[in-house]
Structure formats: C-alpha cells, structure tokens
Amino acid sequence: MVKKKLVLSFPPRLIQQPVTSDLIRQFDLEVNILRARVVPRESGRIVMQLKGSAKSIKAGLDYLEEQGVQVDPMVQEMRHYGENCVQCTACTAVCPTDALTVEPVSREIVFEPSHCIMCESCIAACSYGAMESQF
Amino acid sequence: MRSLEEINDKIKSGKVVVVTAEEVVDMVKEQGVKKTARMVDVVTTGTFGPMCSSGIYFNIKQSTPKIKCGGGRVTVDGVAAYAGWAAADIMVGCSAMTDEDPRNAVYPGLFKFGGAHVIQKLVAGEKVRLQVRTYGTDCYPRKEYDAELGLSDMNNAVLFNPRNAYQLYNVAVNLGERTIYTYMGVLKPRLGNANFATCGALSPLLNDPRLRTLGIGTRIFLGGGDGYVVWPGTQHVADPERDEKGLPLTPSATLAVIGDLNGMSDRYIRAASIAGYGSSLAVGLGIPLPVVDEEVIAYAAVTDEDITFPVVDYSEAYPLGRPGALGRVSMAQLMSGSIEVDGKKLPTGGMASRARGREVALELKQRIAQGSFLLTRPSAALPGAELAQGL
Numbered sequence: 001m002v003k004k005k006l007v008l009s010f011p012p013r014l015i016q017q018p019v020t021s022d023l024i025r026q027f028d029l030e031v032n033i034l035r036a037r038v039v040p041r042e043s044g045r046i047v048m049q050l051k052g053s054a055k056s057i058k059a060g061l062d063y064l065e066e067q068g069v070q071v072d073p074m075v076q077e078m079r080h081y082g083e084n085c086v087q088c089t090a091c092t093a094v095c096p097t098d099a100l101t102v103e104p105v106s107r108e109i110v111f112e113p114s115h116c117i118m119c120e121s122c123i124a125a126c127s128y129g130a131m132e133s134q135f
Numbered sequence: 136m137r138s139l140e141e142i143n144d145k146i147k148s149g150k151v152v153v154v155t156a157e158e159v160v161d162m163v164k165e166q167g168v169k170k171t172a173r174m175v176d177v178v179t180t181g182t183f184g185p186m187c188s189s190g191i192y193f194n195i196k197q198s199t200p201k202i203k204c205g206g207g208r209v210t211v212d213g214v215a216a217y218a219g220w221a222a223a224d225i226m227v228g229c230s231a232m233t234d235e236d237p238r239n240a241v242y243p244g245l246f247k248f249g250g251a252h253v254i255q256k257l258v259a260g261e262k263v264r265l266q267v268r269t270y271g272t273d274c275y276p277r278k279e280y281d282a283e284l285g286l287s288d289m290n291n292a293v294l295f296n297p298r299n300a301y302q303l304y305n306v307a308v309n310l311g312e313r314t315i316y317t318y319m320g321v322l323k324p325r326l327g328n329a330n331f332a333t334c335g336a337l338s339p340l341l342n343d344p345r346l347r348t349l350g351i352g353t354r355i356f357l358g359g360g361d362g363y364v365v366w367p368g369t370q371h372v373a374d375p376e377r378d379e380k381g382l383p384l385t386p387s388a389t390l391a392v393i394g395d396l397n398g399m400s401d402r403y404i405r406a407a408s409i410a411g412y413g414s415s416l417a418v419g420l421g422i423p424l425p426v427v428d429e430e431v432i433a434y435a436a437v438t439d440e441d442i443t444f445p446v447v448d449y450s451e452a453y454p455l456g457r458p459g460a461l462g463r464v465s466m467a468q469l470m471s472g473s474i475e476v477d478g479k480k481l482p483t484g485g486m487a488s489r490a491r492g493r494e495v496a497l498e499l500k501q502r503i504a505q506g507s508f509l510l511t512r513p514s515a516a517l518p519g520a521e522l523a524q525g526l
C-alpha cells in the first residue's frame with residue numbers, strides 16, 4: 001500500500017467529468033478528498049490523498065494526465081508565519097489533526113505540514129494573521 | 136526581611152538576585168520558602184494577551200493656523216478617534232473601526248484594521264494619517280487638517296488601559312449547536328474546544344493574589360517600556376471568594392495602567408483581529424514583586440496545579456448573563472492540551488501566550504539585574520488589599 005497526497009488541477013472542460021469516481025472504480029484506489037475548489041467555467045483544484053498499490057497509483061496518475069489533468073505533488077499549502085505568531089496556541093484547539101501542536105516546555109507552536117489536511121480552521125482561529133493558505 | 140530601599144540599593148550596585156515566577160516554583164520545591172526568601176530579592180511576573188480595554192491618547196503639534204479637534208470629527212488611518220476635549224488631544228481605542236468596515240455584516244467579520252493596528256503601526260515607527268474636520272473659532276480658525284504623523288511628530292503619546300491584567304478569567308466553551316466567534320476565540324459546537332486566557336503561574340496578579348506588594352504607583356513593564364499602575368481597573372472586585380491559598384474563585388482584581396508609547400515595542404504591542412468579534416490589542420505586561428517578607432515567596436510559589444478557573448458556556452450562559460459554571464479546571468490541565476467537561480474530552484487553546492509572557496518576565500528580570508529598572512513603593516493599596524509591612 002502506498003499513500004500519496006496530490007494537487008489536481010482541472011481545465012474547465014474537465015470539471016464536469018467524473019474523473020474521481022473513475023479513479024476509484026477503474027484503478028481500485030482509495031480516494032480521500034482533502035480540499036476542493038471549483039470555479040465554474042474556469043478551473044478546479046482538488047487536493048486528494050490516494051491509497052493503493054504502487055502499480056495502480058501509477059496507472060491512475062497516467063490516466064489523469066491522459067485526460068488533461070495536471071497532477072502535482074502536494075507542496076506545503078498552509079503556511080505558518082513565525083514572525084506574526086505570538087504563540088497563543090488558539091489554533092491548536094481547532095486543528096482536527098495534530099498538524100498544529102504546542103511544545104510542552106517552550107509553549108511554542110509546532111507546525112507539521114505533513115499532517116495538515118488544509119481544512120483552514122486555523123485561519124479564523126488565528127488573530128494575528130500567522131496562518132495562511134496558498135491554495 | 137529587607138526593605139524596598141535595600142532592594143533598590145542592591146539593584147544599583149548590581150548585586151540584586153532576581154528570578155521569574157516560574158523559576159521560583161522549583162526553588163521553593165527544592166529549598167523551601169524560608170531559604171528562597173533569604174536568597175531572592177525580586178520575583179518577576181509576565182503576561183501577554185489581547186487586552187481589549189486598551190487605547191492611546193496623543194497630543195499633536197498645532198498646525199498654522201490653529202485647529203480645534205475638540206468638538207470636531209477625527210479619524211486616524213480612517214479609524215474613528217475621540218477628540219471630545221481641548222484642541223489637540225486625540226484618543227484611539229483599540230476596538231475602534233473604520234466607517235467602511237463591514238464588521239459582522241459579513242459574518243464572521245475579519246476586523247483586519249482597527250484602532251489596535253493604528254497603535255501597532257505607531258509603536259513600530261510607522262506614520263499614520265490624521266484627518267480632522269471641525270468648526271472654526273476666533274482662536275482656532277482652521278476647519279480641516281490632513282497630515283501624516285509618526286510618534287516623533289507628536290508632543291506626547293501614551294498607552295492607557297482602564298482595565299487589564301485580570302487576576303482570574305473564564306475558560307470558554309460552547310454548548311450550542313453552531314460554531315461561535317467570541318473574544319475567547321473560535322468555539323466549536325457541542326463542547327468542541329475550550330479556550331483560556333491566562334498565563335497561570337506566571338501571571339502577575341496570581342503571584343500576589345492579595346495584592347500585598349503592588350498598588351497605585353507601582354512601576355511595571357508595559358508593552359516593552361516602563362508603565363505604572365494608576366488605579367484599580369474597572370470591574371475590580373475588592374473581596375472575591377478565595378481558596379485556602381488565597382487564590383480567587385470568583386471575579387477579582389484588575390488594574391488600570393499607563394505608559395509612554397515611546398519606548399514600547401511591537402514585540403509586546405500587537406494588533407489582534409479576532410474573527411467575528413473585533414479588533415483588540417495584545418499587550419505584554421510584567422510586574423516585579425519585591426521580596427519584603429517570606430509571604431511574598433510563599434504566594435509567588437503558586438503552581439499551575441494550584442490555579443483553577445471556571446468553565447463557562449459562551450453560547451448562552453455568558454451572552455445572557457446567566458450565572459453558574461460547568462466546573463473548574465486547573466491551569467496544568469489546560470496546558471496539557473485537553474480538559475474534561477461533562478465527561479467529554481475537549482482540546483484546549485489559548486488566547487494569552489505563555490511563551491511571550493515568559494519572555495516578558497525574563498526581560499524584566501534582565502532589566503532589574505542590569506540596573507535599568509528600579510522598583511517603586513505603591514502610594515496606595517488597591518481596594519480590598521493591605522500592603523506588606525516591610526514595603
């Protein structure tokens with residue numbers, strides 16, 4: 001089993017296509033959509049996690065590219081601006097994963113991007129503009 | 136034990152022993168109260184968090200011809216300012232907004248720029264835009280004035296907080312069915328999280344719960360510069376219920392403080408845009424406690440396990456003013472990352488910053504050790520308090 005977090009960018013003509021369900025049905029992949037943003041007639045972006053054998057992931061990705069979907073490895077989409085952060089820890093209470101935690105001794109924030117599912121809960125919780133989405 | 140004069144003499148000769156309110160906890164655990172009190176001259180405390188009751192006033196150099204702001208309408212960077220006094224004194228409260236800001240009409244409002252941001256800009260050395268529209272008089276004929284001003288262009292600029300440094304504060308939760316946006320942060324429905332706003336065992340008024348060593352006239356660390364306690368804060372309660380350690384169980388002391396905005400730093404004066412609530416100013420504040428007797432150390436040795444706060448529902452009980460709490464939790468529990476309420480485990484989040492509060496206490500410790508900060512004797516006790524004999 002392999003897990004991969006990817007950002008898929010759809011050109012307008014593909015937005016109406018059932019590519020995700022194709023991935024599940026044709027390639028036997030487990031698809032977990034973390035975030036999606038679709039602007040009608042413009043473009044769409046989906047952040048998803050794929051789970052399956054290395055072979056079926058590769059086949060699925062080839063299929064997506066054939067369809068004209070741009071596939072990028074997930075880069076850090078949420079950013080923690082250390083300079084703005086006052087270490088209040090408000091964000092840690094709303095973070096559904098442990099992407100944002102408090103170091104127990106220093107009481108400072110630790111941001112672990114690989115645990116982030118980009119739910120953006122921390123953006124509203126942060127009063128100092130220290131969490132920003134690049135999505 | 137030692138008088139305030141003796142402590143100040145030691146500060147001047149560089150022989151003073153200063154520890155923070157966190158460091159003193161371990162010292163007392165290891166060596167006891169008596170020995171620690173003999174060794175330590177000053178304990179420093181610190182806190183950093185949104186203090187919504189913050190504002191500045193400043194005095195502008197007159198324009199030619201002169202203008203009378205009092206009675207007119209004044210904005211600073213578009214934010215509504217108060218000028219209802221003489222010709223050139225202007226006040227900006229941290230929660231004031233611009234006329235154009237949608238506030239919560241677009242819910243939850245973002246409150247990106249308010250009075251707090253004006254204050255932070257000034258402290259950071261930036262200029263702000265002053266706009267005055269007023270009526271003319273024989274002595275102040277000018278009716279309009281528009282100028283870019285920084286701190287150095289003003290005659291005076293002063294931070295004033297009618298109420299801050301709360302001794303005791305609520306832990307906020309949400310029993311309701313929807314996410315709410317409060318001054319205690321974002322509270323998720325059905326006990327989704329619990330937010331607290333205190334620095335616990337480092338917090339100034341929890342280390343001297345009976346206010347024996349501080350009062351009106353006490354010099355403090357304020358926003359990175361020097362400030363003073365000038366009065367009891369508004370809503371100060373002189374006689375709260377207390378536990379056996381003297382720690383308050385019900386709403387208790389607050390302080391009114393003042394300090395020159397020149398000399399403050401944007402590390403300790405930070406604008407906060409609290410979603411759905413408003414603009415607020417996070418302030419770093421630290422109070423030095425002179426060790427004039429053993430009791431000072433006994434109180435300052437308070438631990439995060441000792442201090443408890445009431446858990447209050449902000450979906451109904453708080454807005455509707457219904458008394459009653461859902462229980463009490465200790466600071467240590469809050470800092471562990473989760474607490475239990477009604478059998479449910481809730482993640483905890485802070486509004487105050489323990490890390491930055493610690494920085495305040497350490498910075499104040501350093502200033503005292505280096506001789507650049509002398510202690511003052513309060514000229515009067517706060518209501519309900521009795522000052523220590525040795526002061």
Ligand code: SF4
Binds near residue numbers: 094100
């Ligand atoms: S976006 Fe969501 S998961 Fe990521 S850090 Fe913020 S709250 Fe946590």
Ligand code: SF4
Binds near residue numbers: 109
């Ligand atoms: S809420 Fe913002 S300021 Fe507070 S700890 Fe999180 S990122 Fe830092």
